[in-house]
Amino acid sequence: MSVTAAKGFRAAGVVAGLKPSGSPDLALVVNDGPLDVAAGVFTTNRFTAAPVVWSRGVIAGEQGRRGAARAVVLNSGSANACTGTRGADDTADTAKHVAGLLGGIDSGDVLVCSTGVIGVPIDMPTLLEGAGIAAEALASSERAGHDAAAAIMTTDTVSKEDAVTVAGADGTWTIGGMIKGVGMLAPGMATMLCVLTTDASVEPSAAERSLSAAAGRTVNRINSDGCMSTNDTVLLLASGASGVAPGPEAFDAAVAEILARLGRRLVADAEGATHDIAITVSGAVSEAAAEAAARTVSTSNLLKCAVAGGDANWGRVLSQLGTVPEETCPFDPEKVDVTINGVTIFRHGGLGDSRDLVDMSPRETRIDIDLSAGDARATVWTNDLTHGYVTINGDYTT
Amino acid sequence: MSVTAAKGFRAAGVVAGLKPSGSPDLALVVNDGPLDVAAGVFTTNRFTAAPVVWSRGVIAGEQGRRGAARAVVLNSGSANACTGTRGADDTADTAKHVAGLLGGIDSGDVLVCSTGVIGVPIDMPTLLEGAGIAAEALASSERAGHDAAAAIMTTDTVSKEDAVTVAGADGTWTIGGMIKGVGMLAPGMATMLCVLTTDASVEPSAAERSLSAAAGRTVNRINSDGCMSTNDTVLLLASGASGVAPGPEAFDAAVAEILARLGRRLVADAEGATHDIAITVSGAVSEAAAEAAARTVSTSNLLKCAVAGGDANWGRVLSQLGTVPEETCPFDPEKVDVTINGVTIFRHGGLGDSRDLVDMSPRETRIDIDLSAGDARATVWTNDLTHGYVTINGDYTT
Numbered sequence: 001m002s003v004t005a006a007k008g009f010r011a012a013g014v015v016a017g018l019k020p021s022g023s024p025d026l027a028l029v030v031n032d033g034p035l036d037v038a039a040g041v042f043t044t045n046r047f048t049a050a051p052v053v054w055s056r057g058v059i060a061g062e063q064g065r066r067g068a069a070r071a072v073v074l075n076s077g078s079a080n081a082c083t084g085t086r087g088a089d090d091t092a093d094t095a096k097h098v099a100g101l102l103g104g105i106d107s108g109d110v111l112v113c114s115t116g117v118i119g120v121p122i123d124m125p126t127l128l129e130g131a132g133i134a135a136e137a138l139a140s141s142e143r144a145g146h147d148a149a150a151a152i153m154t155t156d157t158v159s160k161e162d163a164v165t166v167a168g169a170d171g172t173w174t175i176g177g178m179i180k181g182v183g184m185l186a187p188g189m190a191t192m193l194c195v196l197t198t199d200a201s202v203e204p205s206a207a208e209r210s211l212s213a214a215a216g217r218t219v220n221r222i223n224s225d226g227c228m229s230t231n232d233t234v235l236l237l238a239s240g241a242s243g244v245a246p247g248p249e250a251f252d253a254a255v256a257e258i259l260a261r262l263g264r265r266l267v268a269d270a271e272g273a274t275h276d277i278a279i280t281v282s283g284a285v286s287e288a289a290a291e292a293a294a295r296t297v298s299t300s301n302l303l304k305c306a307v308a309g310g311d312a313n314w315g316r317v318l319s320q321l322g323t324v325p326e327e328t329c330p331f332d333p334e335k336v337d338v339t340i341n342g343v344t345i346f347r348h349g350g351l352g353d354s355r356d357l358v359d360m361s362p363r364e365t366r367i368d369i370d371l372s373a374g375d376a377r378a379t380v381w382t383n384d385l386t387h388g389y390v391t392i393n394g395d396y397t398t
Numbered sequence: 399m400s401v402t403a404a405k406g407f408r409a410a411g412v413v414a415g416l417k418p419s420g421s422p423d424l425a426l427v428v429n430d431g432p433l434d435v436a437a438g439v440f441t442t443n444r445f446t447a448a449p450v451v452w453s454r455g456v457i458a459g460e461q462g463r464r465g466a467a468r469a470v471v472l473n474s475g476s477a478n479a480c481t482g483t484r485g486a487d488d489t490a491d492t493a494k495h496v497a498g499l500l501g502g503i504d505s506g507d508v509l510v511c512s513t514g515v516i517g518v519p520i521d522m523p524t525l526l527e528g529a530g531i532a533a534e535a536l537a538s539s540e541r542a543g544h545d546a547a548a549a550i551m552t553t554d555t556v557s558k559e560d561a562v563t564v565a566g567a568d569g570t571w572t573i574g575g576m577i578k579g580v581g582m583l584a585p586g587m588a589t590m591l592c593v594l595t596t597d598a599s600v601e602p603s604a605a606e607r608s609l610s611a612a613a614g615r616t617v618n619r620i621n622s623d624g625c626m627s628t629n630d631t632v633l634l635l636a637s638g639a640s641g642v643a644p645g646p647e648a649f650d651a652a653v654a655e656i657l658a659r660l661g662r663r664l665v666a667d668a669e670g671a672t673h674d675i676a677i678t679v680s681g682a683v684s685e686a687a688a689e690a691a692a693r694t695v696s697t698s699n700l701l702k703c704a705v706a707g708g709d710a711n712w713g714r715v716l717s718q719l720g721t722v723p724e725e726t727c728p729f730d731p732e733k734v735d736v737t738i739n740g741v742t743i744f745r746h747g748g749l750g751d752s753r754d755l756v757d758m759s760p761r762e763t764r765i766d767i768d769l770s771a772g773d774a775r776a777t778v779w780t781n782d783l784t785h786g787y788v789t790i791n792g793d794y795t796t
Contacts, residue, residue, distance in 0.1 A: 301787075319443060346517075390787075
């Protein structure tokens with residue numbers, strides 16, 4: 001049920017010693033082929049961590065072939081962000097070392113991901129020694145996949161992995177993956193790393209297109225606290241080992257499904273959260289307009305506090321919705337409906353059913369906003385804002 | 399030191415009975431002239447409360463002369479927002495009633511401001527009766543100004559008023575004012591109402607220009623939690639009673655000074671805050687670019703939690719700064735400096751002085767970001783994010 005669910009992949013997760021806690025902190029995922037297709041989606045933060053620059057370059061073909069890679073090495077404990085040229089050198093050395101350990105590949109075949117404290121150079125001897133231990137431990141077992149998922153955790157309270165198997169007319173193939181992140185930037189930690197693996201036969205261009213589209217509608221619509229990290233990375237590796245070449249629609253759907261599932265787990269593990277909030281804007285003139293409106297509502301601390309307090313506060317939904325520029329998302333305020341957990345408490349710009357009818361106790365809170373301006377919709381996920389969030393992010397010192 | 403500091407103004411603040419608490423909830427400010435110049439800056443929220451629509455119309459000349467008004471009636475306890483045509487009728491009736499009480503003016507001379515719970519029609523008999531009491535109590539004393547400032551409070555813990563007297567070559571004139579708001583939207587309450595009064599002789603167009611410019615650089619750069627209310631209003635009334643017509647620069651400077659002072663008090667009274675945070679971006683290519691970058695940094699919940707916890711977390715400054723689009727604010731990440739309370743802990747894209755040198759104990763926290771890309775600068779104020787904020791905004795039920 002993880003990065004080893006698909007045929008053609010081995011993984012490992014070990015204790016390198018980068019984390020003071022002594023928890024697992026180094027993971028390796030290897031694609032044994034026959035294909036070595038790789039695609040990636042990366043943070044757009046302008047302070048980009050060294051491993052993001054490296055891995056983006058590998059997939060862009062700066063180190064060899066475009067859309068190809070044989071392995072991913074991931075560490076927690078240090079983000080290698082804001083570390084200058086030393087950080088870039090360290091990432092390149094990591095890739096070279098792992099290539100040597102695996103044999104028959106070169107550094108341009110190795111993707112690198114890091115997460116953890118920023119602004120501190122990575123402890124390279126420890127990292128490289130850990131990579132050696134991981135290379136020895138590589139296995140295609142479910143257990144090995146689980147070990148890898150555990151090794152990339154930072155403030156995650158649970159490891160997060162899943163897999164989807166598709167039985168099509170041409171045969172059966174699988175896509176699995178692991179993700180780390182707690183729905184928001186941890187204190188000085190990077191948010192989100194995700195590795196997907198599939199044994200489907202796909203072209204690099206198809207893998208890239210599928211991954212971009214799926215990320216745009218899933219993990220990029222999680223907005224726990226509006227903060228974007230320097231290290232966010234989503235990778236997709238394809239081995240082709242199933243011998244099945246699914247049609248583009250089936251492949252797109254499976255990539256979207258696995259990323260949606262993993263993203264949902266990330267939301268559920270958000271720091272201090274007691275409610276997961278799905279904000280769906282429908283009746284918009286376009287999907288982009290719907291997404292912009294939902295994203296704006298998702299940033300309201302007032303709304304997030306209200307949900308934490310069990311208050312179906314439609315006023316905070318509206319006042320935040322009202323800040324979306326008309327050119328971004330046209331609608332008539334007099335035609336807007338707001339439904340919270342199934343109760344339409346604001347209808348056509350005026351009071352609707354009683355807010356007392358709304359049950360705010362479920363962890364999953366659904367806020368549905370109908371703009372009556374078109375047919376497009378989008379959902380953005382966020383969390384409530386709790387004392388736990390303030391404690392975790394205020395009392396921690398990086 | 400308030401709306402009665404300038405000559406030509408009377409004010410009152412009384413208990414109408416709109417607030418269940420029995421606290422003062424109705425204020426009246428009257429301009430006795432000789433001039434009746436009025437200017438206003440209003441919320442851009444698309445869910446605009448009825449009194450904002452009315453007052454904007456008065457100043458735009460929809461009810462008579464453009465840029466003119468004789469009185470302002472302000473109530474707390476009810477925002478008269480999301481109340482449909484009934485809300486609009488109630489506002490018009492309020493203006494008409496106050497005009498009748500004052501005599502010799504008509505409803506188009508009366509500005510209306512409301513703050514409080516949204517989505518509930520205003521209790522008009524109570525409001526109108528309170529207006530009668532206020533009209534009886536009108537006085538030009540400092541005490542009367544103070545009463546008015548107290549009557550517009552919602553979750554404010556202190557009333558906020560101030561005045562600036564300018565002794566120029568042509569004589570002495572004064573600008574005073576009152577503001578209400580707690581740096582952020584209170585639960586279901588409107589954020590900010592502000593009335594400035596001056597005895598300077600100014601043209602309506604000059605008053606409008608001065609007020610817009612000053613608001614843009616002061617109260618519109620307060621961003622405690624990114625939430626904008628349906629009722630935000632800043633008004634400027636000029637009586638001309640000093641007989642002094644200051645030059646445009648002197649007048650602009652005084653309006654900016656009084657609004658900056660009042661805005662600073664609003665920041666200091668933010669819900670649950672323990673630190674006021676001034677985020678200054680310098681070295682930007684334009685003031686708009688500097689403001690956009692400072693505003694983006696000001697929205698980081700992670701940074702706000704770090705400041706609450708006494709953590710000089712430059713990583714959270716950078717990761718948030720890195721989300722500003724390059725077309726909005728161009729800079730080279732390798733040239734950025736971050737200084738917190740005078741200690742430059744991040745310099746030219748790398749580590750600077752030790753964060754241990756930073757004293758985070760003062761309530762006023764200064765985060766200075768030098769982009770080294772130009773000569774422009776801007777400051778945006780925010781607050782830290784504390785358990786108190788979560789409690790106030792989560793445990794309250796509107």
